[in-house]
Amino acid sequence: MYSDLQLTEDRPVYIQVKDYMKRLMLKGGLQAKQKLPSTRELSTLMKVSRSTVLLAYAELEDEGLIYAVKGKGNYVSASIETPEAAANWELDWTTEVSEYAIQAEQYDLMKHGSGAERGEISFTSIAPDEKLFDLHNVKRAFLDRMSLEGEVLLNYGYAQGYRPLMNYLLRYMENKGVDLRGKDILITNGFTEGFDLVLGALRKKSGKALCENPTHHTAIKNLKLHQFHLTGVNMEPDGLDLKQLEHELEASPYDLAYLVPSYHNPTGIVTSPAKRVEIIRLMNKYQVPIIEDGFNEELRYSGSHVSPLIASMGKGNGLVYLGSFSKVLFPGLRVGWIIADAALIDYLESMKRARSIHTSTLDQSLLYQYLSNGNFEKYLKRARTEYKRKYELVVRCLKQYLPMCRISGAGGLHLFVQFPSEYRTRELLAACKVKGVTFTPGDTFYLEPGQGVNTMRLGFSRVSDENIRKGIRIIGETAAQMR
Amino acid sequence: MYSDLQLTEDRPVYIQVKDYMKRLMLKGGLQAKQKLPSTRELSTLMKVSRSTVLLAYAELEDEGLIYAVKGKGNYVSASIETPEAAANWELDWTTEVSEYAIQAEQYDLMKHGSGAERGEISFTSIAPDEKLFDLHNVKRAFLDRMSLEGEVLLNYGYAQGYRPLMNYLLRYMENKGVDLRGKDILITNGFTEGFDLVLGALRKKSGKALCENPTHHTAIKNLKLHQFHLTGVNMEPDGLDLKQLEHELEASPYDLAYLVPSYHNPTGIVTSPAKRVEIIRLMNKYQVPIIEDGFNEELRYSGSHVSPLIASMGKGNGLVYLGSFSKVLFPGLRVGWIIADAALIDYLESMKRARSIHTSTLDQSLLYQYLSNGNFEKYLKRARTEYKRKYELVVRCLKQYLPMCRISGAGGLHLFVQFPSEYRTRELLAACKVKGVTFTPGDTFYLEPGQGVNTMRLGFSRVSDENIRKGIRIIGETAAQMR
Numbered sequence: 001m002y003s004d005l006q007l008t009e010d011r012p013v014y015i016q017v018k019d020y021m022k023r024l025m026l027k028g029g030l031q032a033k034q035k036l037p038s039t040r041e042l043s044t045l046m047k048v049s050r051s052t053v054l055l056a057y058a059e060l061e062d063e064g065l066i067y068a069v070k071g072k073g074n075y076v077s078a079s080i081e082t083p084e085a086a087a088n089w090e091l092d093w094t095t096e097v098s099e100y101a102i103q104a105e106q107y108d109l110m111k112h113g114s115g116a117e118r119g120e121i122s123f124t125s126i127a128p129d130e131k132l133f134d135l136h137n138v139k140r141a142f143l144d145r146m147s148l149e150g151e152v153l154l155n156y157g158y159a160q161g162y163r164p165l166m167n168y169l170l171r172y173m174e175n176k177g178v179d180l181r182g183k184d185i186l187i188t189n190g191f192t193e194g195f196d197l198v199l200g201a202l203r204k205k206s207g208k209a210l211c212e213n214p215t216h217h218t219a220i221k222n223l224k225l226h227q228f229h230l231t232g233v234n235m236e237p238d239g240l241d242l243k244q245l246e247h248e249l250e251a252s253p254y255d256l257a258y259l260v261p262s263y264h265n266p267t268g269i270v271t272s273p274a275k276r277v278e279i280i281r282l283m284n285k286y287q288v289p290i291i292e293d294g295f296n297e298e299l300r301y302s303g304s305h306v307s308p309l310i311a312s313m314g315k316g317n318g319l320v321y322l323g324s325f326s327k328v329l330f331p332g333l334r335v336g337w338i339i340a341d342a343a344l345i346d347y348l349e350s351m352k353r354a355r356s357i358h359t360s361t362l363d364q365s366l367l368y369q370y371l372s373n374g375n376f377e378k379y380l381k382r383a384r385t386e387y388k389r390k391y392e393l394v395v396r397c398l399k400q401y402l403p404m405c406r407i408s409g410a411g412g413l414h415l416f417v418q419f420p421s422e423y424r425t426r427e428l429l430a431a432c433k434v435k436g437v438t439f440t441p442g443d444t445f446y447l448e449p450g451q452g453v454n455t456m457r458l459g460f461s462r463v464s465d466e467n468i469r470k471g472i473r474i475i476g477e478t479a480a481q482m483r
Numbered sequence: 484m485y486s487d488l489q490l491t492e493d494r495p496v497y498i499q500v501k502d503y504m505k506r507l508m509l510k511g512g513l514q515a516k517q518k519l520p521s522t523r524e525l526s527t528l529m530k531v532s533r534s535t536v537l538l539a540y541a542e543l544e545d546e547g548l549i550y551a552v553k554g555k556g557n558y559v560s561a562s563i564e565t566p567e568a569a570a571n572w573e574l575d576w577t578t579e580v581s582e583y584a585i586q587a588e589q590y591d592l593m594k595h596g597s598g599a600e601r602g603e604i605s606f607t608s609i610a611p612d613e614k615l616f617d618l619h620n621v622k623r624a625f626l627d628r629m630s631l632e633g634e635v636l637l638n639y640g641y642a643q644g645y646r647p648l649m650n651y652l653l654r655y656m657e658n659k660g661v662d663l664r665g666k667d668i669l670i671t672n673g674f675t676e677g678f679d680l681v682l683g684a685l686r687k688k689s690g691k692a693l694c695e696n697p698t699h700h701t702a703i704k705n706l707k708l709h710q711f712h713l714t715g716v717n718m719e720p721d722g723l724d725l726k727q728l729e730h731e732l733e734a735s736p737y738d739l740a741y742l743v744p745s746y747h748n749p750t751g752i753v754t755s756p757a758k759r760v761e762i763i764r765l766m767n768k769y770q771v772p773i774i775e776d777g778f779n780e781e782l783r784y785s786g787s788h789v790s791p792l793i794a795s796m797g798k799g800n801g802l803v804y805l806g807s808f809s810k811v812l813f814p815g816l817r818v819g820w821i822i823a824d825a826a827l828i829d830y831l832e833s834m835k836r837a838r839s840i841h842t843s844t845l846d847q848s849l850l851y852q853y854l855s856n857g858n859f860e861k862y863l864k865r866a867r868t869e870y871k872r873k874y875e876l877v878v879r880c881l882k883q884y885l886p887m888c889r890i891s892g893a894g895g896l897h898l899f900v901q902f903p904s905e906y907r908t909r910e911l912l913a914a915c916k917v918k919g920v921t922f923t924p925g926d927t928f929y930l931e932p933g934q935g936v937n938t939m940r941l942g943f944s945r946v947s948d949e950n951i952r953k954g955i956r957i958i959g960e961t962a963a964q965m966r
Contacts, residue, residue, distance in 0.1 A: 010855045011857060012857035012860075015860055019654075022658055023657070023658060026658075026659070026660035026794065027660070059864075062864065062867075063783070063788055064783060064789075077788060089767040089796065089799035089800070089801040090799065090800060090801075091770065091800055091801045093800070093824050093826040093827040093830075094826055095686075096685060096772065096827075097684050097686055097827065097830050098683065098684055098685060098686045098687065100683055100684070100834070101684040101830040101831070101833070101834055104830065104834040104836075104837045105829065107837070108833040108836060108837070110642070110836060111833065127638055127639045128638065130634035130635070130637065131634065133633065133634050133637050133638075135629060135633040138629070138633065138637065139625075139626060139629055139633075142622075142625055142629075143622060143626075146618060146621070146622055150616065150618040150621070150622075151616050151618070152613070152815075153815050154613065154616050154813035154814075154815040155610055155611065155613045155616075155813070155814055155815055156610050156809075156815065157815060159593070171502075174506070175502045175505050175506055175509075176509070177509035177510070189672060189840075189842075189843075190839060190840055192837070192838065192839055192840050193838060193839040196837070196838045196839070200581065200583055200584070201581055201583070202579060202580065202581060203578075203580055203582075218837075283572075284572040287574070300546070300547060305546055305547035305548045305560055307509070313572065316572035316573065317572070317573060317574055317576070318572040318573075318574045326639075330637035330638070331637075331639045332635075332637040332638050332639065332640055332843065332845055333637065334839060334840065334841070334842070334843045341574070341576045343576040344576040344579075344580065346588065347576075347580050347584040347585070348584070350584075350587040350588040350590075351583070353587075353591060353593060354587045354590070354591070354701075354705055354708055355675065356672040356673060356676040356839070357673055357675050357817065359672075360672075360815065360816060360843045360845070360846045361815040362816055362843070362845060362849070363843045363845055363846065366845070372493045374494060374498055377498055377542065381542075381545065384545075
């Protein structure tokens with residue numbers, strides 16, 4: 001006892017001594033009313049200074065775990081009891097959980113998907129490349145804001161969001177052409193919480209939802225978790241197949257349509273201006289609210305300027321816009337936003353309060369300060385240049401090594417690749433994995449089994465130039481052998 | 484046009500010029516293919532430097548909004564269109580929202596409760612006193628961690644949590660006597676998200692839940708939002724009325740019991756060791772999982788050392804523990820944790836991923852670094868001393884000005900006050916508000932209308948000594964007049 005104290009470097013020594021003694025008491029190694037070693041004895045046994053032991057004993061007394069008797073020494077508190085054995089209370093949690101929990105686990109791609117292993121060339125991620133992060137400016141933004149109002153940032157904030165950031169984002173959306181009359185904003189823990197809140201806020205009438213097919217797999221998961229039946233509308237090179245869309249709308253009522261009009265995930269397609277106008281007209285006609293996912297808007301490499309769909313709505317209120325900088329700036333900061341009709345935002349605010357009180361004020365204020373220091377524009381310029389370079393490299397490599405494929409994608413951090421119909425990209429993936437290369441099989445993004453089995457998504461943001469070349473070459477060679 | 488540019492101080496000037504021009508194009512003030520003023524002209528009109536205009540034009544070109552014709556000037560992109568008028572699309576969102584959204588709004592005390600106004604002496608808050616925050620150490624923790632792995636912190640993290648923090652908290656709970664065998668941890672956005680996740684994860688069998696009466700009003704709200712029917716068990720000075728508890732358990736099956744065994748909200752009661760043992764025995768006997776809210780454990784001022792209930796469970800797995808530092812450290816950092824059976828945590832992790840991907844890595848890593856720098860113990864000591872002093876002041880003032888009342892509370896940031904039965908604290912509150920003093924009427928925390936109408940909760944953490952004296956004196960005088 002005592003001499004087996006093992007010190008680690010990451011905590012003050014007196015705290016480690018205190019914790020050691022506390023553990024002894026709680027585990028019965030030291031009993032109630034038992035005398036503790038003197039500070040001199042313990043310091044010798046533990047090979048720490050006497051002042052360290054004195055500090056540790058003071059802390060233990062402060063916590064009510066020991067008491068001092070003048071001239072006699074320190075004793076374990078009378079109230080310390082060895083834990084009652086309730087060890088026989090064994091619940092089988094697998095039978096205690098809800099259908100929702102079971103489905104959330106089943107649909108969890110991080111658990112059941114094809115993850116990448118260390119050392120592999122992985123095209124699975126569409127997260128930003130952290131080498132581009134301007135840490136210096138992030139640190140400055142933090143220190144700037146902490147100096148201004150650190151106490152405020154660390155205490156409770158408001159469910160709707162941190163006011164300066166809300167105002168900044170409202171202006172930011174206005175600059176994209178959004179008419180803010182009658183609308184309001186809610187800050188969320190990224191796109192995902194925003195989407196979850198909106199789905200929970202909508203009254204189910206038909207219980208049916210429209211979406212692009214293929215589409216963002218997290219969105220598919222969350223729509224299913226909210227018990228929506230999904231109808232997918234096929235994608236053409238300039239956006240939704242409008243004939244099919246109108247056909248579906250005529251055939252059945254829908255509670256909502258989830259759409260990614262710009263740099264769609266996974267196809268990278270930008271919906272054309274003409275189709276946008278028509279989509280809004282149809283949704284208005286059939287009174288189907290649109291949930292717009294604006295996640296990638298900033299990452300344009302070529303083609304015309306793209307506005308979000310909500311910018312074409314005027315003061316109409318049938319569209320709920322979900323914004324995020326997670327693909328452009330820092331996903332570790334969980335900050336997204338919803339722009340929608342003020343009445344809806346009012347409900348969403350109460351739901352947000354009930355579920356997580358508010359989004360981290362630190363994240364929000366750091367982001368605000370970073371943005372308003374003017375760092376975003378500079379960062380975006382640098383990031384866009386770098387991603388565009390990689391994007392073009394991927395396109396060149398694909399043309400060279402996979403000349404039989406059709407590729408799509410005009411921006412963002414990924415490209416979508418369609419093989420001739422006889423290919424099976426899951427088989428290709430299995431063969432490539434052996435050679436240390438992974439990608440996301442495209443069927444992940446489709447609603448029905450058997451769809452998109454000859455497609456793949458290539459995320460390139462975090463792959464080096466050398467590995468882009470090598471990886472796509474390996475995919476190409478492997479595909480050629482499989483023919 | 485142009486000369487009405489109004490510059491603000493918080494953003495670089497060239498960005499404000501860019502945004503001004505962009506807004507003009509999007510709102511139709513500048514039409515597709517129209518020529519822009521020369522940089523020299525615009526600089527004169529806007530009273531900004533020519534280099535600023537050059538920068539702004541370069542940004543606009545970069546965004547695809549304008550194009551340059553050599554020797555001629557800059558032109559608005561052909562693709563810019565004035566927004567289509569979809570202004571007639573008006574949905575009535577109040578009829579589009581779900582029952583859940585409507586209830587979340589109805590139960591929202593921030594909207595429908597008795598909030599405090601500026602300048603009032605308010606005893607409504609139980610948030611920590613931000614004057615105690617050691618900003619210096621928070622800044623250092625941030626810079627330490629950013630320097631070590633800033634890129635990692637700003638990119639996507641893991642749903643289960645930031646590993647160093649998870650390990651720290653596991654050890655922290657072990658030091659409270661928790662047997663971690665078969666258990667695991669999940670990091671959440673504070674207690675509230677943790678509670679919401681656990682409630683969503685439990686299979687509804689009876690649809691009934693047990694709780695203390697009174698209890699934490701956010702917990703009542705969330706239990707109701709999850710459609711649980713609540714049975715309240717009365718509180719005695721040493722914890723639950725065990726006779727009533729057993730009676731309820733015999734009478735009906737329950738899906739869960741939500742308990743706050745230490746420094747209960749609102750009564751401040753600490754459940755006695757003997758009652759803790761009996762509660763666990765009963766819950767085990769009737770197989771009712773316990774959700775333990777450990778929110779205030781650190782704020783002990785007097786009495787014996789208090790362990791969480793989970794520390795008495797051995798390796799039994801029938802209890803789900805929800806931890807938070809929000810009342811002790813920084814609530815602006817939204818970080819809480821769940822300790823429970825590993826199989827349950829596995830489901831909760833997938834639910835967490837589906838709802839918000841993960842908790843802010845920045846918050847988690849900052850908290851970890853702050854804790855492992857040894858700041859927590861020092862801060863806690865200082866905070867405890869200060870809160871204890873205030874606590875004792877409140878007790879003295881209550882005895883002086885409200886001698887007819889019974890008070891309870893042995894720790895935390897509030898006291899609970901029970902008036903003789905003829906008093907109505909909502910009437911008292913109305914009379915006190917006129918005099919600039921507010922508190923939380925105790926009935927807020929009770930399950931049934933008409934209960935606790937002669938009680939109030941006094942949160943003292945953010946009230947100055949002078950205002951504590953003045954406020955309680957006013958409450959006392961007002962109560963005397965109402966007799």
